[in-house]
Each structure stands twice: as C-alpha cells, then as structure tokens.
Amino acid sequence: MADSSNLLAEQRRALILDEVRRRGGVRVNELTRRLNVSDMTIRRDLDALAKVGAIEKVHGGAVPVEEARTHEPGFEAKSSLELSAKEEIARAAAALVSPGTAIALSGGTTTFALAQHLVTVGQLTVVTNSVRVADVFERAQRQGEGTGTTVVLTGGVRTPSDSLVGPVADRAIRSLxxxxxxxxxxxxxxxxxxxxxxxxxxxxxxxxxxSARRVVAVADHTKWGVVGLSTFAELGEVDTWVTDAALPAEAAEAAREYVRELVLAPTGL
Structure with missing residues (x-):
C-alpha cells in the first residue's frame, strides 16, 4: 500500500478498500502508519466506505461486508486495541461501584480492565462469565490484595473472547x-x-x-456504529454508557437520545 499523506480522499479510500478485500480485514492503526494520516482521517474514510456498503466496520478496523457480522476476534487480538481508552473507561466505571454490592461483569477486554480497578472495593459479590475477569480477583486474593470479594463464575462453553456461554451459563445467570x-x-x-x-x-x-437492576455499557468510541450478527440489548435498555472522551460530538448527541446517561471518561488522570 502507498505511504503518502498527499493522496486525495477518493484515492486513499480506494487503497483502503483494496487492502480490506486482499487481506480480509485491516486495522485502523495499520492504516494510519501506512498512509501517514491521522486516526480520525482513517475513521472518516471507513465511515464513508461503510455508508456505501463497501466494507463493514468492526472494533479497531474493518472487514469485507460478508465477514463483518460473524467475525469475532480473540481476547489477545482485542486486548491490544485502545489501551488508554479502556483504562480511562475502567477508572470511571469503577467509581460507580459501592462496597458490599452485587455486580456482574460480562466478558471482554474492557470489563477485564475494570476488574483490575475493583479488587480494592470491599465485600463485593461479583458474577461473571469471563474466565479472565475471574482470574483477576483470584490472583488478587492469592497475593493478599483481596477485600472479601465473592466471585461467582458461571459454567458454560468457552468462546474466542474467553467468555463462558450456552445453557449452563444462561441458567446460572437467570437464577441470580x-x-x-x-x-x-x-x-x-x-x-x-x-x-x-x-x-x-x-x-x-x-x-x-x-437479571440486572442497572445496566452499564463499557465500550470505547471505536465501537460506535459497529454492528455484529446478533443484538442482545437495545440502546434504550442501557442506563449508563461509559466511554472515552474521543467519542465524536455527533455520536454523543445521537447516543443521548437513547441512553439514559452518557459518561465521557476524563483523559489522563
């Protein structure tokens, strides 16, 4: 792929589309390096290509249309994306948790980051279907850093993102x-x-x-506009969305029409 910041938008998008089709997917950070343009320029290019149906945006990049809705990256692949944003989101989300409450964490790299901020909160009951999240609390207790947290790990079948799913997990969650x-x-x-x-x-x-009294979505700004194969919640079911301050203003305005509360995590604290 060419490495030039002087390409016209149409030329740049043609190169991006060719790369997506040739490789079966691209990441935003790869495109910024190869084309020598900003992260926001690449995201605008991907938005434009997605709008005309040429590609589908996925977390951290884009894939061909026919692959987008069924493409599930593994935990390690996702864990290297938007690290600072996830840390900011985790810190802001942890501030919502009071000692002695019962909380649940779904699978994912952002909830994994959140778990690391919750190990010092006292007397929590944590329900999770994430092997990685459960490991955070178990390791903290082994090292003497735990504060009386009880962890309930659902059973189930392990996914590429290290979540436990299926009838066993569903039955456990429904009972809580x-x-x-x-x-x-x-x-x-x-x-x-x-x-x-x-x-x-x-x-x-x-x-x-x-099973939750209050639903808090934790997801960075790159996930806005991305569509997977199966919907599991409407935006109106989300009480709070904690995201990073890089969320574009127009996206924030659109989200506030559905989500009861939008929290933009402070940067660099």
Whole structure:
C-alpha cells in the first residue's frame, strides 16, 4: 500500500478498500502508519466506505461486508486495541461501584480492565462469565490484595473472547439478581443496539440484562456504529454508557437520545 499523506480522499479510500478485500480485514492503526494520516482521517474514510456498503466496520478496523457480522476476534487480538481508552473507561466505571454490592461483569477486554480497578472495593459479590475477569480477583486474593470479594463464575462453553456461554451459563445467570451489570459489547448503534458476532454470547448477555437492576455499557468510541450478527440489548435498555472522551460530538448527541446517561471518561488522570 502507498505511504503518502498527499493522496486525495477518493484515492486513499480506494487503497483502503483494496487492502480490506486482499487481506480480509485491516486495522485502523495499520492504516494510519501506512498512509501517514491521522486516526480520525482513517475513521472518516471507513465511515464513508461503510455508508456505501463497501466494507463493514468492526472494533479497531474493518472487514469485507460478508465477514463483518460473524467475525469475532480473540481476547489477545482485542486486548491490544485502545489501551488508554479502556483504562480511562475502567477508572470511571469503577467509581460507580459501592462496597458490599452485587455486580456482574460480562466478558471482554474492557470489563477485564475494570476488574483490575475493583479488587480494592470491599465485600463485593461479583458474577461473571469471563474466565479472565475471574482470574483477576483470584490472583488478587492469592497475593493478599483481596477485600472479601465473592466471585461467582458461571459454567458454560468457552468462546474466542474467553467468555463462558450456552445453557449452563444462561441458567446460572437467570437464577441470580445483581445491582449493577457492566456489559462489554462488540458494537453499538441506534439501529442494532448492542451486538456481538457470537449467537450464544448474545443469549447469555440477554440473560445478564434481564437479571440486572442497572445496566452499564463499557465500550470505547471505536465501537460506535459497529454492528455484529446478533443484538442482545437495545440502546434504550442501557442506563449508563461509559466511554472515552474521543467519542465524536455527533455520536454523543445521537447516543443521548437513547441512553439514559452518557459518561465521557476524563483523559489522563
């Protein structure tokens, strides 16, 4: 791919489209390096290509239309994306948790980051279907850093994102009730709500939502406008969306029409 900041937008988008088709997908950070343009320029290019149906946006990049809704990156692949944004979101979301409450964390790299901020909150009951999240609390207790947290790990079948899903997980979640649910997601949009490429994970997340008094979505700005194969919650079912301050103003305005509360996590604290 050419490495030039002087390409016209049409030329640049043609190169991006060719790369998506040739490789089966691209990441935003790769395109910014190769084309020597800003992150926001690439995201505008992807938005324009997605609007005409040439590509589908996925978290951190784009894939061909026919692959987008069923493409599920593994945990390690996702964990390297938007690290500072996830940390900011995790810090802001942790401030919503009071000692002694029952909370649930779904699978995902942002909920994994959140778990690391919750190990010092006292006397929590944590329900999760994430092996990674459960490991955070277990490791903290082994190292003497735990504060009396009880972790309930659902059973189930393991997904590429290290979540446990399926009938066993669903049955366990339906039998419980919690004050706060922190919900990761593959994508958010006004039309599709919160969605994921994994059908079984969608069903498990629906059960999480049904069992929670308050639903908090934790997702960085790159997930806005991304649509997975299966919707598991409408935007109107989300009480709070905690995201990073890089969310474009027009996206924030659109989200506020559906979500009861939008929290833009402070940067650099």
């Amino acid at each position: 009730h919690f004050d706060l649910l922190f919900l990761g997601t593959h994508g958010l949009s006004p039309e599709a709500g919160l969605s994921t490429p994994n059908l079984a994970e969608a069903e498990t997340n629906r059960n999480f939502v049904a």
